[in-house]
Amino acid sequence: MKRSPVATLRRTARRAATWRPKTTGRESLSVAELVSPLRYDVLVRAGLFALVEQQRAAGRGSDAEIVATAREGAYAVWFEKVAMARFRPWVLQDRDLFEAQFAERVTRSVALWDSFRSGGFDTRHPVTLRGARSGLPTDSGAVVDRRVHVGDGGHRLALLLASGQDLAPGFYRVDQRPMGRLIDNTATLIGPLGLSEAEHVAFLAQGYGAAGVDEVTDAETLVDYVRAHSPDRLAELASVLAAQRRAAERAA
Numbered sequence: 001m002k003r004s005p006v007a008t009l010r011r012t013a014r015r016a017a018t019w020r021p022k023t024t025g026r027e028s029l030s031v032a033e034l035v036s037p038l039r040y041d042v043l044v045r046a047g048l049f050a051l052v053e054q055q056r057a058a059g060r061g062s063d064a065e066i067v068a069t070a071r072e073g074a075y076a077v078w079f080e081k082v083a084m085a086r087f088r089p090w091v092l093q094d095r096d097l098f099e100a101q102f103a104e105r106v107t108r109s110v111a112l113w114d115s116f117r118s119g120g121f122d123t124r125h126p127v128t129l130r131g132a133r134s135g136l137p138t139d140s141g142a143v144v145d146r147r148v149h150v151g152d153g154g155h156r157l158a159l160l161l162a163s164g165q166d167l168a169p170g171f172y173r174v175d176q177r178p179m180g181r182l183i184d185n186t187a188t189l190i191g192p193l194g195l196s197e198a199e200h201v202a203f204l205a206q207g208y209g210a211a212g213v214d215e216v217t218d219a220e221t222l223v224d225y226v227r228a229h230s231p232d233r234l235a236e237l238a239s240v241l242a243a244q245r246r247a248a249e250r251a252a
Helices: 005-017 031-035 040-057 063-070 074-087 089-093 095-119 154-163 185-190 197-207 219-229 231-251
Strands: 127-131 148-152 172-175
Touching: 031 040, 031 148, 031 154, 031 197, 040 063, 040 074, 040 095, 040 154, 040 185, 063 095, 074 089, 074 095, 074 185, 089 095, 095 154, 148 154, 185 231, 197 219, 197 231, 219 231
Parallel strands: 127 172
Antiparallel strands: 127 148
16 A cells, blocks of 8 residues: 555654564464454455456456446445555545545456466565564554564455465565554444444454354354353453444444
8 A cells, every 4th residue: 555755754764763674484374363353454355356256257347347346345445444544544535536546456456366366476575464572452442462463465465365375484474573552453444344243253253263163153152262262362352342342333
């Protein structure tokens, strides 16, 4: 995502001041587990790639047709509420510019998907993960006790998620620069997307070892499952649920 000149300058200065050598990946990581509970936006982006295939199967696969259909769905919500609001907020003041930027983003994402489908993951452009100390706060007010988080490369992670692949060691590197807080895009999107409790819980379950567990059907049963199987993660889950529920209520 292109940033404003001022944001780019600040980001460059911050990186220079906190520079650490990046380390290459050492193990395969599950993308579904990596993005839960904070990065529902990666799931949304994976949904765009599924939409591309659906449109093409239905004979409506031109770029213009895909853009028009995507404009009515979750990808447009992510683009407005996360991508533009965070990185290019002035675009939101100009509807024509917003529509042009959205069309460009969708077209580039379609090209990325086609490249991935024909040639696989391009290891010249690895995903950047962020190493972190435990117990970091998020911008939503949750506290997450994990050592690695999504950094740059959300669309590349979405490619793997959409195709059912793990993040292989050669596909990522870890940036160990200190972090102050984490981004909770799930909290940003839960209200505007109108996620149901079932959808929200299914996403959270992926990050707490409960994906596909039949008895986990709502927040209460997810909490019960984590209490029984991963009690050391119960406080984190409670913090995430509370923060993301607050965000949903504010958006209502």
